[in-house]
Amino acid sequence: xxxxxxxxxxxxxxxxxxxxxxxxxxxxxxxxxxxxxxxxxxxxxxxxxxxxxxxxxxxxxxxxxxxxxxxxxxxxxxxxxxxxxxxxxxxxxxxxxxxxxxxxxxxxxxxxxxxxxxxxxxxxxxxxxxxxxxxxxxxxxxxxxxxxxxxxxxxxxxxxxxxxxxxxxxxxxxxxxxxxxxxxxxxxxxxxxxxxxxxxxxxxxxxxxxxxxxxxxxxxxxxxxxxxxxxxxxxxxxxxxxxxxxxxxxxxxxxxxxxxxxxxxxxxxxxxxxxxxxxxxxxxxxxxxxxxxxxxxxxxxxxxxxxxxxxxxxxxxxxxxxxxxxxxxxxxxxxxxxxxxxxxxxxxxxxxxxxxxxxxxxxxxxxxxxxxxxxxxxxxxxxxxxxxxxxxxxxxxxxxxx
Ligand SMILES: [Mg+2]
Numbered sequence: 144x145x146x147x148x149x150x151x152x153x154x155x156x157x158x159x160x161x162x163x164x165x166x167x168x169x170x171x172x173x174x175x176x177x178x179x180x181x182x183x184x185x186x187x188x189x190x191x192x193x194x195x196x197x198x199x200x201x202x203x204x205x206x207x208x209x210x211x212x213x214x215x216x217x218x219x220x221x222x223x224x225x226x227x228x229x230x231x232x233x234x235x236x237x238x239x240x241x242x243x244x245x246x247x248x249x250x251x252x253x254x255x256x257x258x259x260x261x262x263x264x265x266x267x268x269x270x271x272x273x274x275x276x277x278x279x280x281x282x283x284x285x286x287x288x289x290x291x292x293x294x295x296x297x298x299x300x301x302x303x304x305x306x307x308x309x310x311x312x313x314x315x316x317x318x319x320x321x322x323x324x325x326x327x328x329x330x331x332x333x334x335x336x337x338x339x340x341x342x343x344x345x346x347x348x349x350x351x352x353x354x355x356x357x358x359x360x361x362x363x364x365x366x367x368x369x370x371x372x373x374x375x376x377x378x379x380x381x382x383x384x385x386x387x388x389x390x391x392x393x394x395x396x397x398x399x400x401x402x403x404x405x406x407x408x409x410x411x412x413x414x415x416x417x418x419x420x421x422x423x424x425x426x427x428x429x430x431x432x433x434x435x436x437x438x439x440x441x442x443x444x445x446x447x448x449x450x451x452x453x454x455x456x457x458x459x460x461x462x463x464x465x466x467x468x469x470x471x472x473x474x475x476x477x478x479x480x481x482x483x484x485x486x487x488x489x490x491x492x493x494x495x496x497x498x499x500x501x502x503x504x505x506x507x508x509x510x511x512x513x514x515x516x517x518x519x520x521x522x523x524x525x526x527x528x529x530x531x532x533x534x535x536x537x538x539x540x541x542x543x544x545x
Contacts, residue, residue, distance in 0.1 A: 144169050144203045144243065149195040151177070151187050154522035156489035158312055159183045159530060160461040162517050163190055163231035167203045171242050174517055175234030176430040176464035179227045181314055181532045189228045193217075198232065204243070206236045210436050226408040226433045233434025234467050234513070241512035248467070248513055252439070252474040259504025260472040262456070262483035263288035263351055263376075265311060267304045270294065271339050277308055278340060278348075287503035288349035288376060288480055293336045297328045302355045302545070310487055312458060319531040324543050326358060330366055337373035349376040349480070351402075356383045356544040357535075360392035367397030376480070377402040377424055377453065383544055387413070390421035402426050405455035409433060410441045417441075417448050424453035424479045429467040430460055442475050451479030458484045462494035466515035469498050469507035481505065493521045 148166040153159065161177040177186045194213060201209060213229045214220065241248040249255065264286045266277035274293045281289045292303030300322045305311045333352070340350060352375055358366065363381035370378065377400045382389055384403050393401060404426035407413050416422045425445045432438045442452050452475060454468050465483075472481050483505060486494075496515040497508025508514020535545035 144171070144239075146198045146201050146203050149198045151190045151195065152517060152519060152522055153183065153187050153527045154493055154525045155528045156493045156522070156525040157310070157487040158314060158458060158490075159527055160490075161187050161231075162461065162463060163235050164517060165198065165203070165232075165235040165239060167239060169243070171203075171239050173235035173238030173242070173512065174463050174515065175231035175238070175434070176461045176467070177227050177231035178430060178459060178461055178464070179223055180459035181530065182224070183527070185224045186227045189224050190231060194228055194232065203236055203239050206233060206240065206436060209233070209236060210434070214433070221409045221411065223406070223408050223431055226437075227430055230430045230432065230434035230437070233436050234429060234463065237435045237467070238512040245511050247470065247507060247509055247511060248435070249470040249474045249507055252470060255473050256476055257473060257478065259506055260469055260478070260481050261287055261503060262481045262500070262505050263290050263349065265290050265292065265303065265484055267292040267308065267311065268294065269304060271336050274336065275340060275343050278344065282344065282348065285502045288351065290351040290353060290482075291336060291340055292353060293332075295325070295329050295332050298325060299323060303353055309485055310458070311484070314459070314530040314532045316531060317529050320533040322533050322535045322545065323538055324357060324535050325538055326362060329357070330362065330369070333366065334369045334373075337370055337375065341373045346374075351376045351379065353379040354381045356380045358382055360389045363393045364396035367393060367399035367401075370399050371397065375399055379403070379426070380405065384413070384416070387415040387421070390416060391419065394421050400424065402453050405431070407432065410437065410444060413441065414444065417445050417450050420448050420450070422450060424451050426453045426455050428455045428460060428464060429471065430464040435467055435471060439471060439475070442471070442477060446475070446477040451477045453479040454481055456482035456484060458486055458490070462486060462490065462496045463513070463515050463517070466496055466498055466508065466513040469505055470513065473507055489525065493518055493525065
Protein backbone atom coordinates (compact mmCIF):
# COMPACT_ATOMS: atom_id res chain seq x y z
CA UNK A 144 0.00 0.00 0.00
CA UNK A 145 1.72 3.17 -1.22
CA UNK A 146 1.25 6.76 -0.06
CA UNK A 147 -0.02 8.73 -3.07
CA UNK A 148 -0.91 12.09 -1.54
CA UNK A 149 0.10 14.16 1.50
CA UNK A 150 -1.73 17.38 2.34
CA UNK A 151 -0.84 19.85 5.09
CA UNK A 152 -3.94 21.70 6.26
CA UNK A 153 -3.82 24.80 8.49
CA UNK A 154 -7.08 25.94 10.04
CA UNK A 155 -8.19 28.23 12.86
CA UNK A 156 -11.60 27.26 14.25
CA UNK A 157 -11.01 29.41 17.37
CA UNK A 158 -7.30 28.55 17.49
CA UNK A 159 -4.70 27.32 14.99
CA UNK A 160 -4.25 23.66 14.11
CA UNK A 161 -1.91 22.02 11.60
CA UNK A 162 -3.02 18.64 10.25
CA UNK A 163 -1.33 16.18 7.90
CA UNK A 164 -3.65 14.05 5.78
CA UNK A 165 -2.19 11.07 3.92
CA UNK A 166 -3.94 9.12 1.16
CA UNK A 167 -2.88 5.71 -0.19
CA UNK A 168 -3.32 3.96 -3.52
CA UNK A 169 -5.98 1.79 -1.83
CA UNK A 170 -8.03 4.90 -1.09
CA UNK A 171 -7.38 4.76 2.67
CA UNK A 172 -6.71 8.10 4.38
CA UNK A 173 -5.03 8.86 7.70
CA UNK A 174 -4.64 12.05 9.74
CA UNK A 175 -1.95 13.30 12.10
CA UNK A 176 -1.77 16.39 14.31
CA UNK A 177 1.24 18.70 13.74
CA UNK A 178 0.18 21.66 15.90
CA UNK A 179 2.91 23.58 17.77
CA UNK A 180 1.20 26.38 19.67
CA UNK A 181 2.41 29.83 18.59
CA UNK A 182 4.88 28.38 16.04
CA UNK A 183 2.39 26.56 13.81
CA UNK A 184 3.74 27.65 10.43
CA UNK A 185 7.25 26.38 11.19
CA UNK A 186 5.93 22.81 11.32
CA UNK A 187 3.63 23.39 8.35
CA UNK A 188 6.62 24.54 6.28
CA UNK A 189 8.87 21.71 7.56
CA UNK A 190 6.25 19.18 6.49
CA UNK A 191 5.36 20.79 3.16
CA UNK A 192 8.90 21.62 2.02
CA UNK A 193 10.95 18.78 3.46
CA UNK A 194 8.81 15.79 4.44
CA UNK A 195 5.91 15.52 1.99
CA UNK A 196 8.23 15.00 -1.03
CA UNK A 197 9.78 12.00 0.79
CA UNK A 198 6.45 10.35 1.57
CA UNK A 199 5.00 9.94 -1.90
CA UNK A 200 5.48 6.34 -3.06
CA UNK A 201 6.50 5.00 0.40
CA UNK A 202 4.90 1.83 1.81
CA UNK A 203 2.26 3.09 4.27
CA UNK A 204 2.60 -0.06 6.39
CA UNK A 205 6.26 0.61 7.30
CA UNK A 206 5.62 2.84 10.31
CA UNK A 207 8.84 2.20 12.25
CA UNK A 208 11.03 2.41 9.16
CA UNK A 209 9.40 5.70 8.12
CA UNK A 210 9.93 7.07 11.65
CA UNK A 211 13.64 6.16 11.53
CA UNK A 212 13.94 7.46 7.96
CA UNK A 213 12.61 10.88 8.96
CA UNK A 214 14.46 11.03 12.30
CA UNK A 215 17.87 9.72 11.27
CA UNK A 216 17.50 10.98 7.73
CA UNK A 217 17.22 14.63 8.77
CA UNK A 218 20.68 14.40 10.40
CA UNK A 219 19.50 17.25 12.74
CA UNK A 220 17.87 15.46 15.64
CA UNK A 221 15.02 16.17 18.06
CA UNK A 222 13.49 19.58 18.79
CA UNK A 223 9.78 20.52 18.81
CA UNK A 224 9.46 21.37 15.09
CA UNK A 225 11.10 18.18 13.81
CA UNK A 226 9.39 15.92 16.35
CA UNK A 227 5.94 17.43 15.70
CA UNK A 228 6.40 16.88 11.96
CA UNK A 229 7.50 13.26 12.47
CA UNK A 230 4.60 12.79 14.90
CA UNK A 231 2.09 13.88 12.28
CA UNK A 232 3.39 11.31 9.77
CA UNK A 233 3.55 8.57 12.41
CA UNK A 234 0.03 9.26 13.71
CA UNK A 235 -1.45 9.29 10.20
CA UNK A 236 0.26 5.96 9.41
CA UNK A 237 -1.18 4.32 12.57
CA UNK A 238 -4.60 5.64 11.49
CA UNK A 239 -4.13 4.06 8.05
CA UNK A 240 -2.90 0.75 9.50
CA UNK A 241 -5.92 0.56 11.80
CA UNK A 242 -8.30 1.20 8.92
CA UNK A 243 -6.49 -1.37 6.74
CA UNK A 244 -6.77 -3.94 9.56
CA UNK A 245 -10.37 -3.01 10.36
CA UNK A 246 -9.42 -2.37 14.01
CA UNK A 247 -9.25 0.62 16.34
CA UNK A 248 -5.59 1.55 16.88
CA UNK A 249 -5.61 0.49 20.55
CA UNK A 250 -6.17 -3.09 19.40
CA UNK A 251 -2.94 -2.91 17.41
CA UNK A 252 -1.16 -1.66 20.56
CA UNK A 253 -2.11 -4.75 22.56
CA UNK A 254 -5.77 -4.08 23.33
CA UNK A 255 -7.39 -2.57 26.40
CA UNK A 256 -5.62 -2.52 29.75
CA UNK A 257 -8.53 -0.68 31.41
CA UNK A 258 -12.23 0.11 31.04
CA UNK A 259 -11.83 3.83 30.42
CA UNK A 260 -9.37 6.73 30.43
CA UNK A 261 -9.60 8.81 33.63
CA UNK A 262 -9.38 12.50 32.75
CA UNK A 263 -9.03 15.73 34.69
CA UNK A 264 -10.75 19.00 33.91
CA UNK A 265 -9.67 22.59 34.60
CA UNK A 266 -11.33 24.62 37.34
CA UNK A 267 -10.11 28.20 37.31
CA UNK A 268 -11.23 31.44 38.94
CA UNK A 269 -10.10 34.86 40.09
CA UNK A 270 -10.95 34.01 43.71
CA UNK A 271 -10.94 30.85 45.85
CA UNK A 272 -14.77 30.92 45.97
CA UNK A 273 -14.92 31.04 42.18
CA UNK A 274 -12.49 28.11 41.87
CA UNK A 275 -14.51 26.05 44.35
CA UNK A 276 -17.73 26.77 42.41
CA UNK A 277 -16.00 25.66 39.20
CA UNK A 278 -14.61 22.54 40.88
CA UNK A 279 -18.12 21.62 42.03
CA UNK A 280 -19.33 22.02 38.45
CA UNK A 281 -16.74 19.50 37.22
CA UNK A 282 -17.66 17.10 40.02
CA UNK A 283 -21.32 17.42 38.95
CA UNK A 284 -20.29 16.63 35.36
CA UNK A 285 -18.82 13.36 36.64
CA UNK A 286 -15.11 14.21 36.74
CA UNK A 287 -13.00 12.25 39.24
CA UNK A 288 -10.06 14.63 38.99
CA UNK A 289 -9.80 18.41 38.70
CA UNK A 290 -6.92 20.85 38.18
CA UNK A 291 -7.31 23.96 40.36
CA UNK A 292 -5.82 27.32 39.29
CA UNK A 293 -6.62 30.57 41.11
CA UNK A 294 -5.85 34.25 40.68
CA UNK A 295 -3.12 35.34 43.11
CA UNK A 296 -4.01 38.42 45.22
CA UNK A 297 -1.82 41.34 44.15
CA UNK A 298 -1.15 40.02 40.63
CA UNK A 299 -3.12 41.35 37.65
CA UNK A 300 -3.22 37.98 35.87
CA UNK A 301 -2.36 34.38 36.68
CA UNK A 302 -1.58 31.38 34.48
CA UNK A 303 -4.62 29.21 33.78
CA UNK A 304 -7.17 31.78 34.95
CA UNK A 305 -9.51 33.39 32.43
CA UNK A 306 -13.01 34.79 32.09
CA UNK A 307 -14.08 31.94 29.80
CA UNK A 308 -14.20 28.92 32.10
CA UNK A 309 -14.71 26.05 29.65
CA UNK A 310 -12.57 27.27 26.73
CA UNK A 311 -9.40 28.89 28.18
CA UNK A 312 -7.15 29.95 25.31
CA UNK A 313 -4.00 31.89 26.24
CA UNK A 314 -2.56 32.28 22.69
CA UNK A 315 -3.82 35.40 20.95
CA UNK A 316 -2.88 38.58 19.09
CA UNK A 317 -0.11 39.65 16.76
CA UNK A 318 2.31 40.15 19.70
CA UNK A 319 2.64 38.30 23.03
CA UNK A 320 0.61 39.67 25.94
CA UNK A 321 2.84 40.60 28.93
CA UNK A 322 2.03 39.13 32.36
CA UNK A 323 3.59 40.06 35.73
CA UNK A 324 4.69 37.48 38.29
CA UNK A 325 5.69 37.35 41.96
CA UNK A 326 6.92 34.01 43.29
CA UNK A 327 6.54 35.12 46.93
CA UNK A 328 2.89 36.18 46.51
CA UNK A 329 2.16 32.89 44.75
CA UNK A 330 3.90 30.66 47.32
CA UNK A 331 2.15 32.39 50.21
CA UNK A 332 -1.25 32.00 48.59
CA UNK A 333 -1.52 28.53 47.00
CA UNK A 334 -1.72 26.46 50.23
CA UNK A 335 -4.81 28.52 51.23
CA UNK A 336 -6.55 27.48 47.99
CA UNK A 337 -5.99 23.77 48.63
CA UNK A 338 -6.85 23.99 52.33
CA UNK A 339 -10.29 25.34 51.36
CA UNK A 340 -10.68 22.84 48.51
CA UNK A 341 -9.96 19.80 50.73
CA UNK A 342 -12.33 21.14 53.37
CA UNK A 343 -15.06 21.51 50.75
CA UNK A 344 -14.59 18.32 48.71
CA UNK A 345 -13.19 15.84 51.24
CA UNK A 346 -10.29 13.41 50.84
CA UNK A 347 -11.35 11.47 47.72
CA UNK A 348 -11.33 13.96 44.83
CA UNK A 349 -8.05 13.92 42.89
CA UNK A 350 -6.73 17.49 42.84
CA UNK A 351 -3.98 18.74 40.57
CA UNK A 352 -2.10 22.00 40.21
CA UNK A 353 0.06 23.44 37.42
CA UNK A 354 3.03 25.60 38.48
CA UNK A 355 3.90 26.25 34.80
CA UNK A 356 7.69 26.14 35.12
CA UNK A 357 7.86 29.23 37.36
CA UNK A 358 9.88 28.17 40.40
CA UNK A 359 13.45 27.22 41.27
CA UNK A 360 13.98 23.74 42.72
CA UNK A 361 14.16 24.95 46.33
CA UNK A 362 11.03 27.10 45.86
CA UNK A 363 9.26 24.08 44.37
CA UNK A 364 10.39 22.01 47.35
CA UNK A 365 8.81 24.60 49.66
CA UNK A 366 5.57 24.53 47.67
CA UNK A 367 5.44 20.73 47.59
CA UNK A 368 6.00 20.53 51.32
CA UNK A 369 3.37 23.18 52.07
CA UNK A 370 0.83 21.23 49.98
CA UNK A 371 1.51 17.84 51.58
CA UNK A 372 -1.42 18.09 54.06
CA UNK A 373 -3.79 18.35 51.05
CA UNK A 374 -2.27 15.32 49.21
CA UNK A 375 -2.37 16.56 45.63
CA UNK A 376 -2.51 14.05 42.76
CA UNK A 377 0.39 16.02 41.32
CA UNK A 378 2.31 19.29 41.20
CA UNK A 379 2.88 19.96 37.49
CA UNK A 380 5.94 21.55 35.87
CA UNK A 381 7.35 22.93 39.14
CA UNK A 382 10.56 24.10 37.40
CA UNK A 383 11.67 24.24 33.76
CA UNK A 384 12.83 20.74 32.76
CA UNK A 385 15.92 21.89 30.86
CA UNK A 386 18.04 20.71 33.79
CA UNK A 387 16.80 17.23 34.61
CA UNK A 388 19.13 17.00 37.62
CA UNK A 389 17.28 19.99 39.16
CA UNK A 390 14.36 17.73 40.06
CA UNK A 391 16.47 15.76 42.52
CA UNK A 392 16.43 18.65 44.98
CA UNK A 393 12.62 18.85 44.86
CA UNK A 394 12.36 15.10 45.26
CA UNK A 395 14.56 15.05 48.35
CA UNK A 396 12.33 17.53 50.17
CA UNK A 397 8.73 16.64 49.46
CA UNK A 398 6.32 13.72 48.98
CA UNK A 399 3.99 15.77 46.75
CA UNK A 400 4.02 13.84 43.43
CA UNK A 401 5.73 15.57 40.50
CA UNK A 402 4.58 15.68 36.86
CA UNK A 403 6.49 17.11 33.92
CA UNK A 404 6.79 16.72 30.16
CA UNK A 405 4.47 18.85 28.03
CA UNK A 406 7.42 20.66 26.40
CA UNK A 407 9.60 17.54 26.17
CA UNK A 408 10.06 16.13 22.66
CA UNK A 409 12.05 12.93 23.01
CA UNK A 410 13.01 10.06 25.26
CA UNK A 411 16.51 11.53 25.59
CA UNK A 412 15.06 14.72 27.12
CA UNK A 413 13.42 12.85 29.98
CA UNK A 414 15.54 9.70 30.38
CA UNK A 415 17.37 11.00 33.48
CA UNK A 416 14.10 12.14 35.07
CA UNK A 417 12.66 8.68 34.56
CA UNK A 418 15.70 6.51 35.34
CA UNK A 419 16.44 8.56 38.46
CA UNK A 420 12.80 8.24 39.60
CA UNK A 421 12.82 12.02 40.01
CA UNK A 422 9.22 12.33 38.77
CA UNK A 423 5.97 10.40 39.18
CA UNK A 424 4.19 11.27 35.92
CA UNK A 425 5.55 11.89 32.43
CA UNK A 426 3.30 14.30 30.49
CA UNK A 427 4.60 14.15 26.90
CA UNK A 428 2.10 14.27 24.04
CA UNK A 429 1.69 12.31 20.84
CA UNK A 430 2.11 15.44 18.70
CA UNK A 431 5.20 16.93 20.32
CA UNK A 432 7.04 13.71 21.16
CA UNK A 433 7.33 11.97 17.82
CA UNK A 434 3.93 10.31 17.53
CA UNK A 435 2.46 7.09 18.88
CA UNK A 436 5.65 5.13 18.08
CA UNK A 437 8.01 7.33 20.09
CA UNK A 438 5.63 8.22 22.92
CA UNK A 439 5.03 4.53 23.56
CA UNK A 440 8.81 4.12 23.84
CA UNK A 441 8.85 6.87 26.51
CA UNK A 442 5.96 5.26 28.40
CA UNK A 443 7.67 1.86 28.26
CA UNK A 444 10.85 3.31 29.79
CA UNK A 445 8.68 5.04 32.41
CA UNK A 446 6.94 1.76 33.26
CA UNK A 447 10.29 0.24 34.27
CA UNK A 448 10.86 3.05 36.79
CA UNK A 449 7.51 3.45 38.60
CA UNK A 450 6.60 6.48 36.47
CA UNK A 451 3.07 6.72 35.08
CA UNK A 452 1.69 8.63 32.09
CA UNK A 453 -0.25 11.86 32.40
CA UNK A 454 -0.39 13.32 28.92
CA UNK A 455 -0.90 16.99 28.23
CA UNK A 456 -4.33 17.46 26.65
CA UNK A 457 -4.98 21.17 26.44
CA UNK A 458 -6.86 22.66 23.50
CA UNK A 459 -3.60 23.53 21.75
CA UNK A 460 -3.70 19.90 20.60
CA UNK A 461 -6.33 19.03 18.04
CA UNK A 462 -8.94 16.27 18.40
CA UNK A 463 -6.60 14.22 16.17
CA UNK A 464 -3.93 14.25 18.89
CA UNK A 465 -6.47 13.58 21.63
CA UNK A 466 -7.85 10.61 19.68
CA UNK A 467 -4.36 9.17 19.27
CA UNK A 468 -3.59 9.77 22.96
CA UNK A 469 -6.69 7.84 24.04
CA UNK A 470 -5.63 4.74 22.08
CA UNK A 471 -2.29 4.82 23.92
CA UNK A 472 -3.88 5.68 27.27
CA UNK A 473 -6.26 2.74 27.20
CA UNK A 474 -3.60 0.23 26.16
CA UNK A 475 -0.42 0.97 28.15
CA UNK A 476 0.11 -0.74 31.53
CA UNK A 477 1.34 2.39 33.37
CA UNK A 478 -1.42 4.87 32.56
CA UNK A 479 -1.87 7.63 35.17
CA UNK A 480 -4.32 10.25 33.97
CA UNK A 481 -5.18 12.24 30.83
CA UNK A 482 -5.73 16.01 30.71
CA UNK A 483 -8.98 16.91 28.97
CA UNK A 484 -9.99 20.41 27.98
CA UNK A 485 -13.07 20.54 25.80
CA UNK A 486 -12.64 21.92 22.30
CA UNK A 487 -15.00 24.59 20.96
CA UNK A 488 -17.97 23.61 18.78
CA UNK A 489 -16.18 25.03 15.73
CA UNK A 490 -13.16 22.77 16.40
CA UNK A 491 -15.41 19.74 16.85
CA UNK A 492 -17.08 20.60 13.54
CA UNK A 493 -13.73 20.70 11.69
CA UNK A 494 -12.53 17.48 13.37
CA UNK A 495 -15.46 15.00 13.58
CA UNK A 496 -14.49 12.34 16.11
CA UNK A 497 -15.80 9.24 17.85
CA UNK A 498 -14.31 9.57 21.35
CA UNK A 499 -16.73 10.49 24.10
CA UNK A 500 -16.84 11.46 27.78
CA UNK A 501 -18.94 9.60 30.35
CA UNK A 502 -18.70 9.31 34.15
CA UNK A 503 -15.24 10.82 34.42
CA UNK A 504 -13.74 8.70 31.65
CA UNK A 505 -12.98 9.32 28.00
CA UNK A 506 -13.51 6.36 25.68
CA UNK A 507 -11.55 6.04 22.44
CA UNK A 508 -13.53 5.52 19.26
CA UNK A 509 -14.32 1.92 18.31
CA UNK A 510 -14.09 2.75 14.60
CA UNK A 511 -11.14 1.31 12.63
CA UNK A 512 -8.08 3.57 12.89
CA UNK A 513 -8.07 6.57 15.23
CA UNK A 514 -11.75 7.40 14.75
CA UNK A 515 -11.17 11.05 13.87
CA UNK A 516 -11.10 12.99 10.60
CA UNK A 517 -10.74 16.48 9.20
CA UNK A 518 -13.62 18.10 7.31
CA UNK A 519 -11.60 20.01 4.72
CA UNK A 520 -14.50 22.22 3.59
CA UNK A 521 -15.17 23.26 7.18
CA UNK A 522 -11.42 23.77 7.80
CA UNK A 523 -11.23 26.11 4.80
CA UNK A 524 -13.83 28.39 6.38
CA UNK A 525 -11.43 29.15 9.27
CA UNK A 526 -8.17 30.61 7.86
CA UNK A 527 -4.94 30.86 9.89
CA UNK A 528 -4.72 33.72 12.41
CA UNK A 529 -1.37 34.69 13.97
CA UNK A 530 -1.43 34.07 17.74
CA UNK A 531 1.31 34.18 20.36
CA UNK A 532 1.44 32.71 23.85
CA UNK A 533 1.97 35.35 26.57
CA UNK A 534 5.35 36.22 28.03
CA UNK A 535 5.98 36.78 31.73
CA UNK A 536 8.04 39.30 33.73
CA UNK A 537 8.85 39.71 37.41
CA UNK A 538 7.55 42.87 39.09
CA UNK A 539 10.90 44.60 38.38
CA UNK A 540 10.63 43.82 34.65
CA UNK A 541 12.95 40.77 34.48
CA UNK A 542 11.89 38.11 31.95
CA UNK A 543 10.59 34.99 33.71
CA UNK A 544 9.13 31.69 32.39
CA UNK A 545 5.46 32.07 31.45
MG1 LIG B 1 0.64 22.32 31.93
